[in-house]
Amino acid sequence: MSENKKLLEIKNITLSFDQDKVLDNVSLYGKEKEFVTFLGPSGCGKTTTLRIIAGFVSPDEGDVYFEGKKINDLPPHKREVNTVFQRYALFPHLNVFDNVAFGLKIAKVPPQEIKSRVKKMLAMVDLKGFEHRRVTKLSGGQQQRVAIARALVNQPKVLLLDEPLGALDLKLRKEMQIELKAIQKQLGITFIYVTHDQEEALSMSDTIVVMKGGEIQQIGTPEDIYNEPKNAFVADFIGESNIFDGIMKQDRLVHFSGKDFECVDSGFKPNQPIDVVIRPEDIDLVPPGNNPLNGMVTSVVFKGVHYEMNVKCNGLDWMIHSTKARKVNDLVGLDFDPDDIHIMNKMFKGENNCLKGRVLDENRIEFLDITFERENHGFPVESEVLLTISPDDIEVVSEDKADAKMYLESLIYKGAYNELIVYSYSGNVELMIHSMLDEQVATDIGVKFQFDKFTISPLAEEV
Numbered sequence: 001m002s003e004n005k006k007l008l009e010i011k012n013i014t015l016s017f018d019q020d021k022v023l024d025n026v027s028l029y030g031k032e033k034e035f036v037t038f039l040g041p042s043g044c045g046k047t048t049t050l051r052i053i054a055g056f057v058s059p060d061e062g063d064v065y066f067e068g069k070k071i072n073d074l075p076p077h078k079r080e081v082n083t084v085f086q087r088y089a090l091f092p093h094l095n096v097f098d099n100v101a102f103g104l105k106i107a108k109v110p111p112q113e114i115k116s117r118v119k120k121m122l123a124m125v126d127l128k129g130f131e132h133r134r135v136t137k138l139s140g141g142q143q144q145r146v147a148i149a150r151a152l153v154n155q156p157k158v159l160l161l162d163e164p165l166g167a168l169d170l171k172l173r174k175e176m177q178i179e180l181k182a183i184q185k186q187l188g189i190t191f192i193y194v195t196h197d198q199e200e201a202l203s204m205s206d207t208i209v210v211m212k213g214g215e216i217q218q219i220g221t222p223e224d225i226y227n228e229p230k231n232a233f234v235a236d237f238i239g240e241s242n243i244f245d246g247i248m249k250q251d252r253l254v255h256f257s258g259k260d261f262e263c264v265d266s267g268f269k270p271n272q273p274i275d276v277v278i279r280p281e282d283i284d285l286v287p288p289g290n291n292p293l294n295g296m297v298t299s300v301v302f303k304g305v306h307y308e309m310n311v312k313c314n315g316l317d318w319m320i321h322s323t324k325a326r327k328v329n330d331l332v333g334l335d336f337d338p339d340d341i342h343i344m345n346k347m348f349k350g351e352n353n354c355l356k357g358r359v360l361d362e363n364r365i366e367f368l369d370i371t372f373e374r375e376n377h378g379f380p381v382e383s384e385v386l387l388t389i390s391p392d393d394i395e396v397v398s399e400d401k402a403d404a405k406m407y408l409e410s411l412i413y414k415g416a417y418n419e420l421i422v423y424s425y426s427g428n429v430e431l432m433i434h435s436m437l438d439e440q441v442a443t444d445i446g447v448k449f450q451f452d453k454f455t456i457s458p459l460a461e462e463v
Contacts, residue, residue: 024215033190040211046194081159089147102150103153141172212409212410228342229342246273250270254276257314285324297327298312348421359382389450399446
């Protein structure tokens with residue numbers, strides 16, 4: 001982060017809608033003249049956080065501070081922030097000038113000052129000469145500029161932008177990214193920006209806040225987020241990554257893909273299960289032979305500035321980016337340095353799913369509002385038990401065949417399967433599933449359990 005003074009801060013923000021926790025103990029701050037981006041998939045809580053800062057939503061717990069003063073009870077129109085929405089919310093019956101001047105007229109700013117400030121702002125967003133144009137006659141990019149000018153003409157100390165480029169085509173979106181960053185630098189005010197576009201966040205931001213499931217996963221500069229991701233979700237969400245299961249045998253020695261490799265990480269427990277991340281551009285393809293890893297090229301796609309190649313090696317799919325193409329079915333070696341290997345803690349606690357169950361009778365057990373039969377299980381009626389099941393023994397199925405409907409929080413390809421983290425609406429618990437199916441994140445999916453694979457044991461502690 002920059003060395004500028006802290007301007008805006010939220011502390012321990014928690015919010016639930018209909019008993020579903022949307023934000024869970026979120027804390028962060030923005031500094032003067034800083035471009036901060038909230039980045040994450042749909043439903044992660046980034047827009048809700050923005051709306052709390054703006055004053056449109058009140059948190060269940062936690063506080064919002066502006067220049068060190070608590071503003072929880074301050075209404076939106078009295079906060080020194082303005083918001084630009086994705087749909088712009090322009091007034092169709094007003095021309096460009098009157099749209100931009102609207103807030104100033106409400107504030108009873110003198111007419112001559114309104115004229116001066118509006119003209120200056122329209123020149124800044126490259127709309128000089130458009131004062132009398134109806135907004136309905138403007139292109140999407142021009143309407144977006146009007147919305148930005150209307151927000152900035154009130155001279156806020158913080159500008160909040162909720163996916164403002166989402167409705168634009170790719171070329172125009174990239175042009176507006178450059179313009180927005182230039183405007184922010186020219187005005188020297190704090191921008192807080194919401195997007196799910198990783199490239200947008202990396203190219204525009206001073207600080208990126210990566211969110212998932214209502215929690216902050218990592219805060220850092222674009223370089224930190226990309227080069228030193230804190231977990232597999234961040235690594236997968238920011239750019240392309242090879243993410244594999246591994247074992248940290250000891251400090252600076254990791255085992256994955258059937259081999260031991262030197263790395264630069266330490267501080268893990270001996271033989272601790274971890275996630276290994278290697279970026280595709282950090283892998284060199286070399287002639288096969290005396291390399292730890294050798295495999296076969298399975299696909300080659302030209303991406304404009306590089307070739308994206310997939311290599312099958314020791315049962316895992318590897319992605320490699322290179323300016324030199326190989327051919328499908330070529331045998332190749334994979335080469336990378338110890339500092340190209342990033343080691344991180346697994347996001348999910350434990351290798352198996354552990355659930356709390358309740359014994360209904362001598363043949364039935366209930367968990368998550370699901371009942372299954374296990375004859376003569378040997379546990380007293382109404383006692384609580386621990387149910388353990390492997391991620392491989394839970395299936396993703398259509399909802400009409402499912403035991404339960406659950407929310408898919410994240411999906412990460414681990415080289416041989418997809419690792420899904422799902423949220424159960426009943427019981428408010430997370431489960432891990434291994435599947436070859438490719439599902440849409442932030443949607444509901446059907447989940448089916450192989451009940452005969454459950455291990456049942458006494459409940460020793462809270463699950």
